[in-house]
Amino acid sequence: MVIALDKHKKPIGFVTEKRARQLMESHRACIYRTYPTVIIIMDRDVREFTNVPTYRIKIDPGSKYTGIAIVCNETNEVVMMLQLEHRGENIVELLQTRSAARKNRRNRETPYRRSKWANGSNGSRPSKERKMPPSIKSIGDNVIRIVEKLKRFIRITECSFESTRFDTQLMDNPDISGEEYQHGTLFGYELREYLMEYYRHTCQYCGGKSEDSVLEWEHIIPKSRGGSDSVRNATLSCCSCNRDKGALTPNEWLKQLKEKTPGCKKDGELTQTRITHLESILSNGKVYGSNRYAAWSNILRKYEEKALFEIFGNVECSTGGRTKYNREMILHTSKDHHYDALAIGSISESGFTDRTKGYVLYIKAMGRGNRMRGHINQCGIITDKWTDRRKRFNGLQTGDIVHVTIPSGKYEGTYTGRLMIRKSGSHDIRTLDGKLVTGTKKSIYKIMQHADGYNYKYEKAE
Ligand SMILES: [Zn+2]
Numbered sequence: 517m518v519i520a521l522d523k524h525k526k527p528i529g530f531v532t533e534k535r536a537r538q539l540m541e542s543h544r545a546c547i548y549r550t551y552p553t554v555i556i557i558m559d560r561d562v563r564e565f566t567n568v569p570t571y572r573i574k575i576d577p578g579s580k581y582t583g584i585a586i587v588c589n590e591t592n593e594v595v596m597m598l599q600l601e602h603r604g605e606n607i608v609e610l611l612q613t614r615s616a617a618r619k620n621r622r623n624r625e626t627p628y629r630r631s632k633w634a635n636g637s638n639g640s641r642p643s644k645e646r647k648m649p650p651s652i653k654s655i656g657d658n659v660i661r662i663v664e665k666l667k668r669f670i671r672i673t674e675c676s677f678e679s680t681r682f683d684t685q686l687m688d689n690p691d692i693s694g695e696e697y698q699h700g701t702l703f704g705y706e707l708r709e710y711l712m713e714y715y716r717h718t719c720q721y722c723g724g725k726s727e728d729s730v731l732e733w734e735h736i737i738p739k740s741r742g743g744s745d746s747v748r749n750a751t752l753s754c755c756s757c758n759r760d761k762g763a764l765t766p767n768e769w770l771k772q773l774k775e776k777t778p779g780c781k782k783d784g785e786l787t788q789t790r791i792t793h794l795e796s797i798l799s800n801g802k803v804y805g806s807n808r809y810a811a812w813s814n815i816l817r818k819y820e821e822k823a824l825f826e827i828f829g830n831v832e833c834s835t836g837g838r839t840k841y842n843r844e845m846i847l848h849t850s851k852d853h854h855y856d857a858l859a860i861g862s863i864s865e866s867g868f869t870d871r872t873k874g875y876v877l878y879i880k881a882m883g884r885g886n887r888m889r890g891h892i893n894q895c896g897i898i899t900d901k902w903t904d905r906r907k908r909f910n911g912l913q914t915g916d917i918v919h920v921t922i923p924s925g926k927y928e929g930t931y932t933g934r935l936m937i938r939k940s941g942s943h944d945i946r947t948l949d950g951k952l953v954t955g956t957k958k959s960i961y962k963i964m965q966h967a968d969g970y971n972y973k974y975e976k977a978e
Pocket of ligand 1: 720721722723724725726753755756757758
């Protein structure tokens with residue numbers, strides 16, 4: 517479905533792709549924005565309408581992905597589904613690099629000067645004001661920014677939000693929780709969700725190498741071999757690793773993997789990764805896992821809930837248990853972030869009519885460049901000459917989504933994708949299917965979407 521605005525850019529509702537195309541062909545409409553697709557119908561005025569449809573936005577928060585679904589209040593139709601990918605982890609990495617480089621620089625250049633910041637390191641008291649860490653704030657602000665953007669184009673009057681959280685205390689100390697909780701119905705659900713957050717949606721055996729996107733709750737020591745359902749015996753694995761491991765204990769599987777002769781190069785790489793990860797699991801228990809993400813998730817829910825209350829005035833807060841019930845009993849959809857969002861809150865027994873044809877708008881937070889004046893080497897020393905402060909060259913900027921025609925050379929042809937600017941004038945383009953092409957100086961660029969810190973693509977979900 518395509519978002520439609522009237523001639524004063526006021527929201528009217530949605531039209532089908534076919535109708536939008538017809539309107540454009542008869543010159544009654546024009547494109548206002550490509551991602552999400554918004555058209556202006558130039559001979560329409562919303563004040564002439566007797567009833568304008570209103571919509572409900574449903575948000576499933578998360579520390580890596582946020583699912584968003586928009587449904588029509590009157591017709592119970594799903595008109596739009598989005599998936600937002602955050603960059604919290606990326607920010608943590610960048611800040612750590614910066615901090616290390618600064619510390620190094622200070623030690624080299626001004627070792628005897630008293631420290632300048634009141635962060636407690638020089639005997640001063642740290643600031644009492646509680647600030648949100650930039651990594652988490654970025655995630656919360658992404659959601660709010662996207663919701664506000666959508667609200668400009670769509671008449672959204674209601675909001676549903678999943679505001680439950682994990683009990684990290686219970687998860688961390690299974691001993692204190694007792695038998696009752698261990699075997700409670702909630703436990704299975706909470707544990708699965710917790711594993712997803714804890715292990716960052718990544719298979720613990722292959723680290724995502726098997727390219728299997730189905731993730732499962734995996735018993736490290738299989739149940740058939742006396743393994744328990746407790747958190748200590750649980751990890752996250754993809755379906756193919758789980759199947760490959762079968763009813764073997766980690767030690768047995770490791771032995772089997774080491775004896776295996778790979779069929780092809782890719783197979784060999786996968787086996788090698790599994791061996792490395794297994795050895796690390798056997799020696800210290802974890803590969804990627806961290807409680808950080810579960811904690812992030814808890815902080816984020818509060819932050820986003822508060823902001824949504826300010827935007828909509830009233831928010832329907834729901835629980836994870838209800839989402840699961842709705843998804844499995846009423847909607848029968850896969851466990852994807854946008855479907856999860858759809859299942860939030862109270863929904864009618866008949867479910868929804870899907871008008872999206874399975875197309876999901878994937879939005880990825882990319883950042884808006886950096887402020888670094890030069891490149892630093894591994895020791896934190898600036899090596900290159902100063903970088904250019906300008907972001908725009910010939911009206912183009914890194915992050916613009918462009919349609920480019922390359923007239924000659926190795927990459928001759930037309931492409932659509934995200935632009936990466938080069939001062940020389942031959943810019944790089946990352947196409948939708950991930951290919952990197954380099955344009956020549958004579959390439960013709962047509963901007964489809966100006967850079968706004970996000971990368972967008974429409975894709976059909978399986
Ligand atoms: Zn795997």
